[in-house]
Amino acid sequence: MTFQPGSPRSPSASSTVHSSGRRRSRRLTALAGLLTLAAGLLAAAAPAASAAAHAAPAAKATTTDGWIRLAHLSPNTPPVDVYLYSFGDPKAKTVLKHVGYGDVSPYMKVASSEYSVAMRAAGAKPGSPPVLSTSVHIAPGAAYTVAGLGPAKALRLAVLHDRLTTPKGRSLVRVIQASLRDHKVTVTAGSQVLARQLGFGNVTSYRTAHPGTWTVHVAGAAGMATAPVTLAAGTIHTLVVLDGSGGSLMIDNLQDAAGSAIMPHGGVATGLGGTAPRPAPSPAPRAAAVAAGLLCSTAAACWLRRARHQARHAR
Amino acid sequence: MVVVAVLVAVIFVAGAATAVLSGAAGPGRQEAGRPALAAAAVARQRAAAWVAGQVSADAIVACDPAMCAVLQARGAPAGRLLVLSPSRADLLGSDVVVATAAVRNQFGARLAAVYAPVTLASFGGGGARIDVRVVAPDGAAAYWAQLAADMRDRQAAGAMLLRNHRIQVTGAAAADLAGGRVDARLLVTLAALAALHPVDIVSFGGAGGGASVWVPLRWADIMAVTPGGGAAQPASLQAMLGFFRAQQPPYLPPSLHTVRITHQRTVLQIEYRVPGPLGLLGARG
Numbered sequence: 001m002t003f004q005p006g007s008p009r010s011p012s013a014s015s016t017v018h019s020s021g022r023r024r025s026r027r028l029t030a031l032a033g034l035l036t037l038a039a040g041l042l043a044a045a046a047p048a049a050s051a052a053a054h055a056a057p058a059a060k061a062t063t064t065d066g067w068i069r070l071a072h073l074s075p076n077t078p079p080v081d082v083y084l085y086s087f088g089d090p091k092a093k094t095v096l097k098h099v100g101y102g103d104v105s106p107y108m109k110v111a112s113s114e115y116s117v118a119m120r121a122a123g124a125k126p127g128s129p130p131v132l133s134t135s136v137h138i139a140p141g142a143a144y145t146v147a148g149l150g151p152a153k154a155l156r157l158a159v160l161h162d163r164l165t166t167p168k169g170r171s172l173v174r175v176i177q178a179s180l181r182d183h184k185v186t187v188t189a190g191s192q193v194l195a196r197q198l199g200f201g202n203v204t205s206y207r208t209a210h211p212g213t214w215t216v217h218v219a220g221a222a223g224m225a226t227a228p229v230t231l232a233a234g235t236i237h238t239l240v241v242l243d244g245s246g247g248s249l250m251i252d253n254l255q256d257a258a259g260s261a262i263m264p265h266g267g268v269a270t271g272l273g274g275t276a277p278r279p280a281p282s283p284a285p286r287a288a289a290v291a292a293g294l295l296c297s298t299a300a301a302c303w304l305r306r307a308r309h310q311a312r313h314a315r
Numbered sequence: 316m317v318v319v320a321v322l323v324a325v326i327f328v329a330g331a332a333t334a335v336l337s338g339a340a341g342p343g344r345q346e347a348g349r350p351a352l353a354a355a356a357v358a359r360q361r362a363a364a365w366v367a368g369q370v371s372a373d374a375i376v377a378c379d380p381a382m383c384a385v386l387q388a389r390g391a392p393a394g395r396l397l398v399l400s401p402s403r404a405d406l407l408g409s410d411v412v413v414a415t416a417a418v419r420n421q422f423g424a425r426l427a428a429v430y431a432p433v434t435l436a437s438f439g440g441g442g443a444r445i446d447v448r449v450v451a452p453d454g455a456a457a458y459w460a461q462l463a464a465d466m467r468d469r470q471a472a473g474a475m476l477l478r479n480h481r482i483q484v485t486g487a488a489a490a491d492l493a494g495g496r497v498d499a500r501l502l503v504t505l506a507a508l509a510a511l512h513p514v515d516i517v518s519f520g521g522a523g524g525g526a527s528v529w530v531p532l533r534w535a536d537i538m539a540v541t542p543g544g545g546a547a548q549p550a551s552l553q554a555m556l557g558f559f560r561a562q563q564p565p566y567l568p569p570s571l572h573t574v575r576i577t578h579q580r581t582v583l584q585i586e587y588r589v590p591g592p593l594g595l596l597g598a599r600g
Contacts, residue, residue: 087475087506114472114596116507127511129561135503137468137597 066138067107067162070096070146071254073178075243077101077152079122083130084115096146097122102178102242104145104254112140117157119148133157143256145238149201151180156201163206163236164257171231172206176240179249182220185241189214189229194239206236218249225249351443355416358439362413362447363389365436365523370411370447371588372569377409377450379417386413406430406450410590414446429455433462435589437525446525449590461593462529468596469531470495472502479506483515483540491519491532498531499595500587504559504566505535512555515540517582523589534586536574555583565592 070082084094094110114137118130136144136159143162150156166172175187177198187195194216195204211233218225218241225248231237236256244250363385366376377397378386386396397409404421406412412431419426431448432455438445451458473492476482482505484492491497497519508514517536539551552573559571570586 083507085507085510087472087502088478090479090481090510093510114468114475114506116503118507129511129558130507132503132507132562132566135472135499135506135596 064112064140065109066112066140067143068094068096068110068136068138068146069107069144070098070105070148071176071240072098072101072103072148073176073240073242074148074150074152074155075101075178075180077148077155080119080148080155081122081124082146082148082157083118083120083126084110084136085118086111087114087116089113095126102240102250102252104252107143110138112138114138117146117159119155119157134159145256147176147178147203149176149178158201158203160203162238162256166234166236167208169211169233171209171211171233172236173209173231174206174238175204176238177202179220179223179241179243181243181247182222182241182249185218185220185249187239187241188217198241216251218251220249223247223249225251227251227253229253351441354439354441355443358443358445359385359415361438362436362445365438366411366413366447367391369436369523369588371590374410374588374590375408377406377412377418379413379415379421381417382413382415382445407452409450411435412448412450414448416442416444427455431455432458433527433529435526435530436523447523465499465593465596466495466529468495468594469497469499469502472499472506472596473497476502476506476509479509481509481513483513485517488516488519488535492516496532497535498533498587498591500565500568500591501533501535501585503595504562504568504585505537508555508558511558512551513540514538514555521586530589531591533589533591534570534584536582536584538580538582549581552581552583559583559585565595 068084072079079098079100081098082096084096086092089111092111092113094108094115096105096108098105114135116132117134117136118132120126120128120130134157136146138144141164143164145160145162147158147160148155149158160176163172173189173194175195175198177185177195177200179185180200183200184197185195186193186197189209192209194207198204209231211231213228213230216227216229216239223244225241225244229237229239229251238254238256240252240254242250242252359382362382366386367389370376373395375395375397376383376386376391377399379399383396383398387393397406399406399418399421401421412418412426414422414426414431422430426448429451431450433449433451435447435449437447449458470493473495477484477489477492498521501519505514505516515538517538519532519535521533522530537555539548539555541551556571556573559568562568565587568585568587570584570588572584573581574584575581
């Protein structure tokens with residue numbers, strides 16, 4: 001006798017079943033129900049497992065990696081290559097190459113660790129002795145700028161912690177003074193003073209700013225510069241004061257990050273576009289699969305329960 | 316001006332002698348004082364020799380006039396010495412203080428509790444004892460906090476170096492790395508060196524006699540090894556030597572020597588001076 005899962009059975013019909021046949025049919029019913037239940041649960045669990053496996057690389061990227069970039073801000077220093085040597089993994093060597101004064105490399109993703117930071121002349125053999133400059137601790141999810149600051153004779157690599165988030169609806173701005181021509185400069189944005197008599201090689205902390213287009217003015221003893229700077233809400237900027245041509249000053253507007261997420265998404269302008277994790281696929285197919293699996297399991301459980309109930313009454 | 320300086324020196328020497336002799340009393344006091352004075356003079360000479368060889372060449376050393384005179388005789392330029400006097404009981408601007416009995420009497424308990432909390436090395440005993448101490452520019456509390464943070468960073472960095480497969484390390488040296496006892500300058504240079512040449516760390520050392528347990532170990536004996544772990548060619552040792560010579564302060568070791576310890580084993584001895592900078596590791600911008 002084969003039960004029709006889900007079909008109504010009358011008490012009289014069940015009373016015609018023999019004792020041994022009842023036991024057998026109960027076992028079959030239980031087995032069929034369990035198989036259906038297991039299939040349903042598997043169907044529900046599979047998308048979840050798949051989701052976990054898919055999310056793993058993204059989670060890894062956000063929890064164990066940081067970002068670093070190089071800024072060459074030493075006016076009379078020839079190009080250098082910057083090497084990062086991991087304390088724990090000698091293979092995890094990172095090289096930041098640049099072109100010249102005023103250049104900023106894109107962000108590179110690096111594993112979270114302690115690193116020795118060293119310099120070589122641009123194009124020097126990687127086996128030649130580097131000159132150590134500092135060490136840096138790359139924290140997970142954090143971004144840093146290694147800035148070559150100071151005159152060539154006393155070039156130092158300063159590690160600047162780059163902010164990636166802003167207060168809601170605001171922008172963040174900081175200033176790096178990298179002009180050797182004017183040793184001290186005052187930087188204003190509209191009527192607000194961003195930096196007063198900022199010495200060569202120094203960096204201000206970030207300041208919160210209202211979004212909008214600001215007229216940024218830099219003035220030193222010998223030169224000055226003015227430039228419009230547009231600050232969108234959620235963006236983070238570093239304004240670099242550089243030596244310009246003909247004895248003037250120059251303002252370079254670096255956009256550190258855009259968006260208020262910890263891992264900013266965005267294009268090249270954010271500097272993190274190439275390293276930002278890809279967006280997760282749509283959750284709709286997984287949700288449908290999970291719902292179908294749960295529905296299947298529920299139906300099987302109901303059917304199993306009713307079969308047991310009928311069998312109990314049939315004794 | 317010269318007369319005043321001489322008078323100050325005389326007063327300090329007299330004070331030091333009084334402090335040294337304070338234990339002697341009764342008949343024969345002068346006789347008993349002679350060995351004590353001799354012991355004080357010996358301690359001064361030993362302390363001066365240690366300062367000349369172990370304290371950073373650009374560190375400003377605070378000392379009493381008698382001690383400063385001995386340091387100058389050992390070649391310390393006057394510009395590096397901050398002479399303490401009754402009218403100048405201020406360690407501001409100095410990096411290290413040579414704490415003789417006269418200096419201890421001048422500052423009392425505040426010397427260790429406020430101005431110079433950590434002992435780098437100690438010479439002599441009793442009233443003749445001389446401590447070389449690190450000056451805490453922002454006070455003892457701030458210094459202890461910086462030192463504790465520095466030690467945590469050194470522990471974390473040491474643990475990473477222990478995982479570095481291009482670094483071989485013996486039991487005692489491994490314990491020094493894990494315990495955060497190794498100077499940050501050594502940790503930073505060894506991490507970069509290992510990326511270029513596999514290294515065998517034979518030992519760490521460098522704490523002076525009587526030094527506080529908090530003082531990091533600032534010298535290392537290392538050997539060049541092949542990537543497979545065998546003894547490397549002498550050229551590898553020369554390459555390592557070239558690596559260290561290419562550095563700039565604070566990573567340039569003032570002392571670099573190669574020493575043959577057995578027929579086939581030569582070590583490179585790297586030594587940094589005191590006081591080591593705090594906060595070199597863990598730079599977070």
